[in-house]
Amino acid sequence: MSAAGLPSVPDQFKVYDSNTIDPKYSRYFTYGWLGSLALALLFSSSFLVLIRSFRSGRFFCGWFIDEDLSPRRKLPSLDQTLHQALLKAEDGDSSRSYKTAKRRGSNKRVLSANQAIVNDGLASAGRLVPTTLGGGGPEVVYRMISRIVYLGIVLLCVLKDAQLSSNPNRFGFLTLAQLTPLFLLSTKNNPLAFILSTGYEKINWAHRWLGRTVWLTATCHGAMWAYKHGRQYTLSNQKTRWGLAVYSFLCLSALTSIKPIRSKCYTLFWIAHMMSIIGFFATIAYHTPFAQPWIYPPIALYAFDLCARLVKLRFKDAELIPLEGMTLIHIPHATHGWLPGQHVYLRIFTSNWSALEPAHPFTILSPPRHPSQTDSSAVERGDGLILLAGCSGNWTRSIHSLARTGQSSCTKAVTSEDSEKTDTPGVAVSVMLDGPYGSFGAHGLSEEKAEVVICIAGGSGVSFLIALAEEARAEWAAIGSRARSGVKVIELIWVVRTLAMYTSLEALLSPLLSSRVRLSVYLTQSPPPTANEDAPTVRPYTTLHFIKPDLGATLRTLMDEHAPVSGVSVRACGPSGLVRQVERSVGELGRAVRTEVGGISFEAESFNV
Template identity: 25%
Template sequence: MVKTLPSKPQRKAWQHDFPVYLWWAIASLIAFLTFINIARTLVQRHRRRSAISRFNEASEEKNDFASSPPPTSSLAQFPIKVAAVANKTFFWRDVAFKFFFRIPLGELVFTWTYTFVLLLFALLYVPLDVPGSTQRDLALLYSNRCGLLVFSQLPLIVGLASKNNTISVLTGISYEKLNFFHRSASRASLIICWLHVFGRSVAIPLGKDNQIGETHMILGVVAFVSFNLIVILGYKGFLRAFAYEAFLISHIVLALLFLIGASLHWAEFADYVYPAMGLWFLDRFVRLVRVIFFNRFWNIVSKGSSGSRRAVVESVHGGALKLTLQRPMNWNAGQHAYLVCPTVSALPFEAHPFTIASIPSSDKKASTSELVFIVRVHDGFTHRLSELAKSHGGRFEIPCYIDGPYGTVAALDSFHSSVLVAGGSGVTFTLPLAQQLVRQAQLGVSAVRILTFVWIIQSVDHLAWISGELETLRSSCPPSLVLDLKIFVTRSPDVSAEQQLSDDVSIHEEEEVSSEENSPNGSIDEKNEKRKLSASSSLVSDVIKGRPDLEEVLNAVLVDAKGGPVSVNVCGPTSLSVATKRALRAGTGNNVTLSVENFGW
């Protein structure tokens, strides 16, 4: 039987199968992660109920539940040991790319695998070993398939970048963590895009017979150049790290140019572009609805309703600001929100993400809850906000619109022990987690019996950020929960922490007199200072000079847990997460779940 060259319709139909196969692979992966998420949730619920039941029984028998190990079987230990090996091998080990970023080895392997699969689908065998086939035919088929694969990945790339996406809901992976895979998918697709351009250049050499002057080819070049700029500027070592606001604007503009150019360049496959555009606009629409609802824009002409669109800004000792908002919304501990302050921002709709450093009101009858944001003063938006606070005597109100909450934070109430580690302003993430665990312990709905709160700061001045909250946390902690506060001061002078706090209190007392005489809000400043001083002075015993030995801290918790499940949540600079992972790798504990929130974009 003589082989013949497939007809053009046959080749097109055959080529269209490859994106379908690729999407089946992606859908299978999402389904697997969804199954893992559901199974993990069910296990945690069962574990929490069992632990609470055992605690109640131990309380009746007057036993020390916190020191008693939970019952385990060899069968139950097997998946725990497998997970421990996987964590220590892949997820607690980072790979550093100089001048760019560092990522867990597991994520890097996943990225390589995705890129390999994409290349495999792009370069699979094409049956062109037939009479009459030429090198041009081969180049056209390969290049067209590469272009089609790039089109097919656009909905995935845009979907992974959305703050409101279905994948995050199904898998339980927060959108900001999925954003890494958004960038990885974009870079892998760019490689395939280059293969498409190269293949077309081979098939249709540049010259008088090429189509470069035609409109659809010009639009293809626009899309190709835009795609390259998107990826290049998205690397952390470039614009994204040094001027995020400029990067964000350029990212949106270039993405629209790429999507529009691609859809007009190859209109036949624009069906992949339209869902991508739809996902982008849907995300913006959902965010707009959130802003309108939580800021009560329909009451804009009502008297006394302006408070739902304003925020109180206060200067806090230690180079920070405290923003307080009252909003009719609910959120989970550890989530964040975007704040839009048009009178302060360089652009009217400029949104800045900050972690909510409080938990919702426990009063079910309350119509609003207080959202607190502790903002470290840097350049740009926070600097302008700080200057305005100084010009208003340290406290003022501004129009402020909130968009959120966002982020997926795993529940901690099913673990035996919980360790919260924060560096600097990362405490805005760990503080509400601790507050939530204390509240759940009060209600008797948490399995956590040991809570270790580690905060690493450069100066005792930073205690003013949350000193009152820490004091309340300790005083409200029930007997069923052991709370261990450890505050490490890394840049204190060559004196004891107690002496530094004592000197700090004396300085504040002098400032209090000055503010009482000169500040237009003297009475308010006086109350704030007195509250801060009394709290700071009572935290002296929790302050430790120097850097923590995280391995020692974590091993002590693991020993006390005696094989029980332990959660470790870290928020701070990259160096802190690296040190925590190193300490966990060196430790002997297996039943540990690590969650990392790093600074940066």
């Protein structure tokens, strides 16, 4: 009996009120993913890393590119000696002879094996994952755990006390609830990436995966309603028509987001993505009034990202300098404001490229100039921001051709009159910079506790090697006043196609090498010199190999050489195939090796679309 004395309806005869019950589970889902995220952050070292970076001062760096707006009598450019060395190396010099750097061992203390055991357990679990799924390293284990937890929360909220056969609206409400984490992981200026002290590109895989989950729940929502109505399913209902419009935009986004289209037709993907987002939000509010509370947080996140990117935008004059198989991009008036290893998005303004051509990411090669430095010391180091673009696609090949020929209606080849202003030959262009992006002050060498850092790069990923070596030199120079870094040896491995590509950057690499920073270059397409040919000269602390590297064997050799140490950090930058190979090689290192070197960590820098 009810409170008014009327008989109550038995539970088996009650009509399922979806509009009252299902929104509660959308909120439960939100509590679930927020609670899981907070729990993961609580047991991670992210907050400790933020505190350390705040104390060291790195927290205040890497947000915006600062400009030198003071009037100058001439445009500052690369140091003349350095630039002439680059041009001379580009022409090639066959009178070279072999020299190899003397290898030295290291005797260092050994950490407790606890960290090594944890890393070994994650690596062992990673080896159980098929190679096609990215198996081989601890990173894939973290990703799998995140996916399992997220899917578990989704399934629990979908199936708990739901009557999907009679009213499948629960799938629709869960689709709406997933919009906030989807957009949270999509932006470049990402609050979550900031808390994790990492770059947005390191967690963008989760955005792609959540996008597929959103499409799947929306598909289940529509398919079950169509099955429920059967042959009576009609488009005369306005709610149904708007629902089909919403689902069409979701399908457009999902179809154009598959890997082949993203890789081969990125402009098409970008345009379709923007159209589908606008269309989705424009139609979902007409499909259901319950969508309105769920569309405000994604719009707010995206608006914040756009505002932050507008603040970071810089329009600058730049100079294109052609090298062998690469192009050096010099922006002289961008002086500091980035951290070593960060990257910017670059757009070049010419009539040959459409205004819809997306900006392209490049790792910053040059070290930031401290504001207290004088102009003379800055010019000596090459005053400005320097990027390196390898000829690996149509856009970068067009840049290289432009740098060589200067043929464009919106650019001009530097004349003899201009040479007096720039000190160097090249092609002057106007560029737009968006950045810097990447890890905030958490993963610099100043906070690195491993004693040995092994950095492996492919092609134009050498920018990451140079930035790392520059940071190491600056850190070791200041170590007397405030010693924070535990790094004692850095091994640089560069995988590049030809000897000419190496010699074109030899003038930049050689000054950074020492007994503590050594370079191994693997030339994959250059045959070794014959007995009748002069062998190329190798600078001190450099070794040339005319073979494709076996990264697994190389890593094991370096581990044996440096053991025992208090930790090894392996970093990779370059093509996605090389980065995956390095990650698998790290995962294949056995427990005994990890224990002997005090644990192995891995970090990747790769721009995958």
